[in-house]
Amino acid sequence: MAALAVRLIDLWRRKQTLIKRALAQPKVPPRIESTDVQGLVFRGYGELKACRYVLLQLTGEARAHAWLSSLAEQVTQGENRSPATAVHVAFTYAGLARLGLPEATLAGFSQPFIEGMATPHRSRLFGDEGKSDPKSWAWGGPGTEPIHAVLVLYATSDAALSEVYSHQRDSWSNSGWTEVTSVVCSSTIDREHFGFSDGISQPAIEGYHESKSALHVIKAGEFVLGYQNEYDLLTSRPLVASSASGAEHLPLDVEAESARDFGRNGTYLVVRQLRQDVVAFRSTLDHLTQHPDGSSNPEARALLAAKWVGRWPSGASLVKTPWKDEAALSRENEFGYHKEDPSGLLCPVGAHVRRANPRDSLDPNPGTEDSMGVNRRHRLIRRGRVYGKELAPGAVDQEERGLMFVAINANIARQFEFIQHSWLSDPRFSGLRGESDPICGTLESNCFTQQHSPVRRRYTGLPRFVTVAGGAYFFLPGIRALKYLASLGSA
Numbered sequence: 231m232a233a234l235a236v237r238l239i240d241l242w243r244r245k246q247t248l249i250k251r252a253l254a255q256p257k258v259p260p261r262i263e264s265t266d267v268q269g270l271v272f273r274g275y276g277e278l279k280a281c282r283y284v285l286l287q288l289t290g291e292a293r294a295h296a297w298l299s300s301l302a303e304q305v306t307q308g309e310n311r312s313p314a315t316a317v318h319v320a321f322t323y324a325g326l327a328r329l330g331l332p333e334a335t336l337a338g339f340s341q342p343f344i345e346g347m348a349t350p351h352r353s354r355l356f357g358d359e360g361k362s363d364p365k366s367w368a369w370g371g372p373g374t375e376p377i378h379a380v381l382v383l384y385a386t387s388d389a390a391l392s393e394v395y396s397h398q399r400d401s402w403s404n405s406g407w408t409e410v411t412s413v414v415c416s417s418t419i420d421r422e423h424f425g426f427s428d429g430i431s432q433p434a435i436e437g438y439h440e441s442k443s444a445l446h447v448i449k450a451g452e453f454v455l456g457y458q459n460e461y462d463l464l465t466s467r468p469l470v471a472s473s474a475s476g477a478e479h480l481p482l483d484v485e486a487e488s489a490r491d492f493g494r495n496g497t498y499l500v501v502r503q504l505r506q507d508v509v510a511f512r513s514t515l516d517h518l519t520q521h522p523d524g525s526s527n528p529e530a531r532a533l534l535a536a537k538w539v540g541r542w543p544s545g546a547s548l549v550k551t552p553w554k555d556e557a558a559l560s561r562e563n564e565f566g567y568h569k570e571d572p573s574g575l576l577c578p579v580g581a582h583v584r585r586a587n588p589r590d591s592l593d594p595n596p597g598t599e600d601s602m603g604v605n606r607r608h609r610l611i612r613r614g615r616v617y618g619k620e621l622a623p624g625a626v627d628q629e630e631r632g633l634m635f636v637a638i639n640a641n642i643a644r645q646f647e648f649i650q651h652s653w654l655s656d657p658r659f660s661g662l663r664g665e666s667d668p669i670c671g672t673l674e675s676n677c678f679t680q681q682h683s684p685v686r687r688r689y690t691g692l693p694r695f696v697t698v699a700g701g702a703y704f705f706l707p708g709i710r711a712l713k714y715l716a717s718l719g720s721a
Contacts, residue, residue, distance in 0.1 A: 262308070262454060266710055282391055285411050286378060294719065299716035322702055324378055331715070356651065380501060416616050416620070422633055434448065437450045451463075453497055454496075464485065481494050497640055499705070500638075502698055504632045504698060548581070549576050580667070585667050610638065617634055677689065
């Protein structure tokens with residue numbers, strides 16, 4: 231007995247030593263299966279200037295799955311880093327149901343995705359009222375044709391994009407799919423219509439993107455299903471019974487050997503077509519910054535616009551260069567707010583970029599890892615493109631122009647919906663009162679506070695510069711999940 235006790239104690243000690251060694255080893259992030267992930271997750275295709283969003287409806291199931299089978303071979307994979315063209319496809323909940331995804335699998339999607347973007351309570355949550363009411367949307371609203379899928383096409387030029395579009399149109403139109411509408415984005419405008427560079431502060435996905443700083447590295451599970459998120463958990467995802475027909479196309483679920491993971495390597499797309507009122511934006515800025523004699527003050531106008539955004543047109547942060555644009559600092563993204571600008575004297579507390587990505591300024595314990603941890607759980611990858619003609623300086627017209635806002639996130643409620651409601655739209659954000667985001671806020675008569683010493687400056691009566699013209703939640707499946715969807719046509 232004594233010998234056995236000694237042996238058990240020895241084994242216990244060895245086990246504890248192994249545990250300590252394992253804990254002491256640096257954590258290696260899991261390698262993402264990039265060949266099974268649609269490449270849109272990893273890159274925005276900045277070199278592919280031309281882009282088109284095609285909203286599709288499934289009107290006849292006869293050959294719908296055959297088109298998906300062909301499309302699955304054409305979709306751009308994550309490992310293809312320099313494609314000449316790119317093709318991506320995502321589906322609404324209604325679209326997946328029409329394609330025959332099992333009810334038990336459909337029930338595994340997140341509630342926001344199941345319910346959709348245009349529900350009454352989400353309209354209140356987002357401020358989608360007045361001109362942004364889903365009832366007046368061009369697509370995705372309750373009074374429009376159902377949307378079942380979105381096809382996103384990229385190419386190096388408008389001519390090349392036209393060829394890609396024509397090829398895909400011939401394929402889907404003979405397979406039971408109908409184009410509801412398309413949004414063709416501009417291939418010549420390199421900034422959004424208010425005049426600012428966009429998409430500068432993007433997260434780096436752990437296990438795929440290389441980053442010199444931990445400030446922007448976010449765990450893969452925040453953007454791709456099937457990997458650990460910032461809570462060190464797997465985000466809930468839709469599963470398929472291993473015994474189901476076609477399930478062999480899918481990977482095994484890591485938590486249940488009896489199921490296959492339809493969600494793995496997929497993610498959710500938030501798509502919102504945002505109209506930008508450039509005329510109102512420019513005239514409001516001019517009115518608020520005029521000289522006492524009523525003449526325009528270009529320098530003051532440019533500064534106030536930068537204060538609203540939180541960056542200069544080049545993308546340079548006000549934290550780094552508060553009084554003039556410095557193009558050399560346009561990609562300088564290594565900064566926080568708590569230590570460098572705690573009171574908002576450089577970049578106002580209510581500026582657009584400070585609301586959308588508060589960095590280290592959040593409770594608890596601003597300026598610490600606790601604060602950054604909160605921020606990392608509410609990040610988005612943005613893949614937006616501008617549409618419509620550029621408005622020349624001083625010109626006035628009635629043409630529509632704006633941004634196709636596209637966000638990638640694994641948890642719609644915790645990421646997109648939280649940011650939209652609690653940071654961008656909340657009139658009480660960070661101790662402010664009665665003001666939402668100055669760029670995309672939802673108040674019809676907004677306010678903006680510019681922290682200043684010795685006395686702050688407060689601007690009132692700001693109109694709403696951005697309204698919603700359409701929108702929907704989509705699921706962007708992995709390549710294997712696409713093949714499984716295609717197989718449902720022969721089930």
